[in-house]
Amino acid sequence: MSAAISVRGLRKRYGDVEAVRGIDFEVARGEVFGLLGPNGAGKTTTVEILEGYRERSGGEVAVLGHDPAGRARELRERVGIVLQSTGMYRHITVREALDHWAGFYSRAREVTEVIALAGLEEKAGERVNRLSGGQLRRLDFALALIGDPELIFLDEPTTGFDPVARRQAWDTIRSLRALGKTVLLTTHYLDEAQELADRVAIIKDGRLLAEGAPGELGAGGDERYRVSYRNGDGSLVVEETDDPTTLLHQLTAAALARGERLYELSVTRPSLEDVYLELTADVTPTPPAGVAHD
Numbered sequence: 001m002s003a004a005i006s007v008r009g010l011r012k013r014y015g016d017v018e019a020v021r022g023i024d025f026e027v028a029r030g031e032v033f034g035l036l037g038p039n040g041a042g043k044t045t046t047v048e049i050l051e052g053y054r055e056r057s058g059g060e061v062a063v064l065g066h067d068p069a070g071r072a073r074e075l076r077e078r079v080g081i082v083l084q085s086t087g088m089y090r091h092i093t094v095r096e097a098l099d100h101w102a103g104f105y106s107r108a109r110e111v112t113e114v115i116a117l118a119g120l121e122e123k124a125g126e127r128v129n130r131l132s133g134g135q136l137r138r139l140d141f142a143l144a145l146i147g148d149p150e151l152i153f154l155d156e157p158t159t160g161f162d163p164v165a166r167r168q169a170w171d172t173i174r175s176l177r178a179l180g181k182t183v184l185l186t187t188h189y190l191d192e193a194q195e196l197a198d199r200v201a202i203i204k205d206g207r208l209l210a211e212g213a214p215g216e217l218g219a220g221g222d223e224r225y226r227v228s229y230r231n232g233d234g235s236l237v238v239e240e241t242d243d244p245t246t247l248l249h250q251l252t253a254a255a256l257a258r259g260e261r262l263y264e265l266s267v268t269r270p271s272l273e274d275v276y277l278e279l280t281a282d283v284t285p286t287p288p289a290g291v292a293h294d
């Protein structure tokens with residue numbers, strides 16, 4: 001079966017700004033794929049091109065076998081979207097907004113069921129312009145699910161959610177995955193990506209820096225372990241190794257021989273956050289030789 005999303009050499013230029021500079025990735029059907037990267041990296045641009053909301057400057061993209069630039073009705077029926085910011089409905093109630101949106105789909109889900117899924121039962125009769133930021137975001141989420149789509153785009157779906165609402169949204173995304181739906185998600189919460197995504201891509205300045213399962217990302221995919229402990233004087237020692245068995249043996253043997261203990265001894269793998277911070281760190285440019293500073 002073909003991929004749900006396929007992106008080859010994607011480019012997007014806004015005037016002088018080259019927001020996306022040749023990105024390639026594929027999202028398999030039934031996969032939750034996370035797009036990560038700093039502000040301005042090109043995530044929303046990429047997602048909105050895939051949604052058919054923006055034109056690309058170059059490259060090939062296919063979404064459920066269609067070119068989204070064609071904005072085919074058949075494709076729109078099969079895709080659900082949470083934009084990074086919305087404001088379509090203001091003066092109608094939550095239920096009315098969902099009823100209205102459901103009318104665009106031939107196989108819409110039950111409005112009441114979607115209201116419950118988004119945790120908006122108590123606000124169903126409230127006017128949209130009276131919702132809090134997090135409640136408004138839940139409505140966006142509900143609007144994305146109403147058409148029972150097979151592919152869902154979620155651009156920062158949980159920004160502004162309180163911790164309980166975030167966990168509920170995670171459960172909803174997991175249940176979408178369990179139903180075999182494909183999800184493309186952008187997020188700045190690395191724990192969210194680690195929890196939900198089968199694979200992630202990290203982009204910065206319009207380029208893809210790394211791609212893989214959240215637990216396996218890292219320099220070259222090597223097995224890296226971090227061994228840390230405190231010396232008797234309290235100082236923290238951190239060592240990296242691809243062979244923690246040998247390193248631990250050496251460290252503990254030496255400590256025992258000295259009659260000392262290694263306090264707070266731990267072996268960890270770099271987390272997604274460690275890898276992300278390493279990859280996206282701004283390298284301070286070294287000034288070229290001979291250039292005077294003042």
Ligand SMILES: Nc1ncnc2c1ncn2[C@@H]1O[C@H](COP(=O)(O)OP(=O)(O)OP(=O)(O)O)[C@@H](O)[C@H]1O
Pocket residue numbers: 014017019037038039040041042043044045046084
């Ligand atoms: N309509 C536009 N016109 C001109 N430049 C734009 C436009 N939309 C985005 N950009 C620029 O393109 C770059 C990528 O923006 P984009 O919104 O895709 O980033 P992002 O990764 O989604 O960031 P964030 O994490 O802040 O949402 C930025 O430099 C932004 O200023």
Ligand SMILES: [Mg+2]
Pocket residue numbers: 043044045084155
């Ligand atoms: Mg964005």
